[in-house]
Amino acid sequence: MAIALTGCTSPGSHSSAGLAPIPGSITYHGQPRTKLTKSPVGSSFPHTFTDQWGRQVEEIYIIRPDRGLLIADRHYRPVFSLDND
Template identity: 70%
Template sequence: MIQIIAAAVTAVLVASCTAVSGSYSSQGYAPIPGSITYGGQPRTKLARSPIGSSFPHTFTDQTGREVEEIYIIQPDRTLLIVQRHYRPFLAWSRN
């Protein structure tokens, strides 16, 4: 019985690992003001960047919060926002 449970847990873990490391099938996050893709895809197609590579972009949103987005270059050379993080606003850290 324990072996069956261990096998099932292992199968779930392996399936989740391959799902995360594979391609992103969703539409990603919706662009917000400050995103590279806000208002459409950039005109340049990032021709020299490898497909599937990722890069960060940090900006300040309309409320003054610092935002970091992670983009992945798709096979058609468009950008997909796959992660968005809001950094904490620390009033005492600003001059």
């Protein structure tokens, strides 16, 4: 985990706007009202949800210096079908 956090806290690593929120993202309707005051700036955490098409989505968020959240990465988990048709 330390390697992942090191990459997240390097200078300029999260200076961009990040990914645009989609329905289900924590920041879809703007930044959360509660601030993550106990989490260190630059730390990251995952959020998993189901999108409007039924796909599993995992987003990685980074806490900015202003305590806002940046969507740093998004992955869609593959949907496997057991149907042999």
